[in-house]
Amino acid sequence: MKIFTWINIRLVLMFAVVIFLYSFASHRNALTKIKKTEVVFVGENTLFLKEETVNKLLIEKNTDLKTLNKVDLDLNKLEKSINKQEMIQKADVFVSVDGVLKAVVKQKTPIGRVFDEAGSFYIDYEGNSMPLSDNYTARVPLLSGEIAVVKKEKLSEVLRMIDKDEFLKKNIIGVQVLPNGSLIMANRNYDFQIDFGRTINIERKFKNYKAFFQKAVLDSTLNKYTRINLKFTKQVVCIK
Numbered sequence: 001m002k003i004f005t006w007i008n009i010r011l012v013l014m015f016a017v018v019i020f021l022y023s024f025a026s027h028r029n030a031l032t033k034i035k036k037t038e039v040v041f042v043g044e045n046t047l048f049l050k051e052e053t054v055n056k057l058l059i060e061k062n063t064d065l066k067t068l069n070k071v072d073l074d075l076n077k078l079e080k081s082i083n084k085q086e087m088i089q090k091a092d093v094f095v096s097v098d099g100v101l102k103a104v105v106k107q108k109t110p111i112g113r114v115f116d117e118a119g120s121f122y123i124d125y126e127g128n129s130m131p132l133s134d135n136y137t138a139r140v141p142l143l144s145g146e147i148a149v150v151k152k153e154k155l156s157e158v159l160r161m162i163d164k165d166e167f168l169k170k171n172i173i174g175v176q177v178l179p180n181g182s183l184i185m186a187n188r189n190y191d192f193q194i195d196f197g198r199t200i201n202i203e204r205k206f207k208n209y210k211a212f213f214q215k216a217v218l219d220s221t222l223n224k225y226t227r228i229n230l231k232f233t234k235q236v237v238c239i240k
Contacts, residue, residue: 034073035099045107047136048087057082058093058103073101086131089124110138111159112175114147127156141185145177154199158183161202167210190222197231205230212236 037058039051058078075093082091082103089108095101108130110122122130123143141162147155158175162168172194174186185194196205209230216222229237 034095034101036101038100038102040102040104041107042104043106043109045109048107048133048138049085049105050135054082054085054088054091054103054105057085058101078103086129087133109163110140111156111163112141112143113138114143116144116147123152123156123159125156125160127152141172142174143177144174145184146179146181147177149179149181150177150183150199154202158196158199158202161206165206165210167213168206171213190225192222192225193227195227195229195231197229201233204233208233208236212238 037055039054039058041049041051073095075095079091079093082088082093082105085091087107089106091106092104093102108122108124110124110130112123113132114121114123114129120132122132122138122140124130141159143155155177162172171188172185173188175196176184176186178184181198183196183199185196187194194209209228212228213222216225224240225238227239229239231237
């Protein structure tokens with residue numbers, strides 16, 4: 001049995017060529033010079049951070065990037081540094097084949113704004129705190145009261161539902177958390193108080209409110225009420 005057949009020799013040579021080309025390309029890629037930096041914001045919320053802010057984090061101590069090779073950059077470290085920025089949800093950092101150090105950044109989405117003795121900040125989609133921006137102010141419901149009483153997952157669920165619904169987003173401008181965990185909401189155009197109750201049956205309560213509101217608008221009775229109680233999932237109780 002012949003071990004060194006022509007087919008085997010060809011396979012070995014082809015394998016060797018592939019390894020050589022891969023090693024050559026990897027070495028050449030590692031020696032790629034950094035030509036410039038580029039910041040790309042993705043998603044709908046691109047107003048809270050300026051490109052310059054991310055660029056400073058991207059450059060860090062490397063003031064003269066053009067003298068650096070790709071291999072000299074710790075991309076993982078740069079990515080972690082950018083992801084620590086409190087307005088950024090996620091960032092991916094890489095060097096393109098033409099030598100551009102690029103950061104693709106998705107900013108956090110604010111869905112509520114807290115006012116308390118410690119100051120003011122946003123609540124993002126995950127229920128975490130997010131600092132205010134000098135560049136843009138989001139139009140989101142104002143939160144007040146005993147916010148820590150309600151689990152952040154439940155509170156953010158309520159706020160997300162408001163944010164995703166065009167009617168609720170235009171209609172609800174404030175959420176107050178009572179000591180017992182119940183929510184009181186404020187309407188943009190009417191003076192009545194919305195007793196939402198605890199953070200249970202959230203979707204059902206909002207559906208009831210929307211159905212009530214649309215009917216009351218047709219009946220021209222909205223101005224007659226002082227309180228709208230949504231605590232009962234099968235009915236809306238109105239108080240004049």
